[in-house]
Amino acid sequence: MLELIVSQLTALIEPIQNFSKDKRDLKDNALRAISHALNETYLYYRGIESGKPVNLDSQKQLSIYWSAAAIPLRHINEDLALICEFKSEYWVNPENWSDEEIHEHGIALNVLRNKYRALVAPTRFRAHRLGSRIEPEVR
Numbered sequence: 001m002l003e004l005i006v007s008q009l010t011a012l013i014e015p016i017q018n019f020s021k022d023k024r025d026l027k028d029n030a031l032r033a034i035s036h037a038l039n040e041t042y043l044y045y046r047g048i049e050s051g052k053p054v055n056l057d058s059q060k061q062l063s064i065y066w067s068a069a070a071i072p073l074r075h076i077n078e079d080l081a082l083i084c085e086f087k088s089e090y091w092v093n094p095e096n097w098s099d100e101e102i103h104e105h106g107i108a109l110n111v112l113r114n115k116y117r118a119l120v121a122p123t124r125f126r127a128h129r130l131g132s133r134i135e136p137e138v139r
Contacts, residue, residue, distance in 0.1 A: 027119075030072035034084065034116050037065040041109060063091035080115050083107060 044058050066088035073081035086105040090097050102108055106115075 026072060027076050030069070030076050031116070031120060033065075033069040033072055034080070034112075034119075037062070037069045037084070037087070038109070038113055038116060040065050045109075059091050059094065063088045066091060077115075077119060080112075080119070083112065083115070087112065 041062055044055075044062060047058075048054065066084050070081045070084035070088065073084060083106050087107045090102070090105075090107055106112075
């Protein structure tokens with residue numbers, strides 16, 4: 001009887017390890033997607049701040065990045081996935097969004113970056129936030 005239990009438990013080890021790896025891979029893919037959307041958005045704003053004109057093709061691409069980030073995020077944080085969807089909608093036509101709507105939907109870039117950091121390293125992020133300064137909001 002004991003041998004049967006041990007053999008059944010041993011048979012579960014590999015599936016459990018694979019499940020953990022799959023879950024880790026899913027989370028890594030979600031974090032990679034939001035990281036990419038964040039970085040591309042910051043780079044776009046850096047170009048605007050340095051004098052480049054508004055670029056509708058770049059805005060279209062940003063909408064695609066944010067929408068693509070929402071898909072894998074739904075498995076690890078549904079609220080953040082929805083916020084990414086709102087960010088995608090924002091980039092379809094940024095002029096239609098008021099500052100109040102941006103705040104209401106939580107799509108300010110610094111808010112999204114902080115939510116991303118909280119997923120990447122929750123313990124370190126909380127400790128860092130306690131001593132950090134407040135950043136101005138960026139759309």
